[in-house]
Amino acid sequence: MIFKKRTFFGEEPERVSAEHPAELERRVAHWLAVSPGLDAIDVTVTCTGDTVLLGGTVATEEEIVRAEEAAKAVEGVAEVINRIGISKAGTG
Template identity: 40%
Template sequence: MVNKPGMFHETTRTLAPEDPQAAPLESAVADALAVAGGIDASDVTVTAVGSVIVLEGNVLQLEEISLATEIARSIPGVSAVDNRLTAAGLNDVITGYRH
């Protein structure tokens, strides 16, 4: 058996540094969504990009999309909400919107 020397043809992937300011804002929004009535946020991901909150994932009903936006906007420090949530009803799939 002949072993050839290994070659690496790709560049090393680096992760963007985590914004230490984002974590408290993300937690505050996620906590508010978790305890709010009228929304099942168990499949919602909250990410802060500066003071803009990005909501991604799935909810069950269309009304939950707008409610998630309202809840996120009510948190001090949130300047805007980029709502990318999807509501999957029995026959419909409707996506969110940016506010």
């Protein structure tokens, strides 16, 4: 994941409340990006209320588990639906 300074037409965007799903998505995505032993470059985060849906791919089964644990550790997350798969890159 790559994070850039948040701007909207050159202006700082207004912050949404901590309960807003977009803010929860931001916090979960950040936590996934900084979690050790996890390459979350191809992981997607979508929130509906306080439920987080993880999608995309990682390299190992261990990373799938780490991603779910990291998402559950974020304040405000009530449920995590983990649909992350194993990347097929480099096989075959």
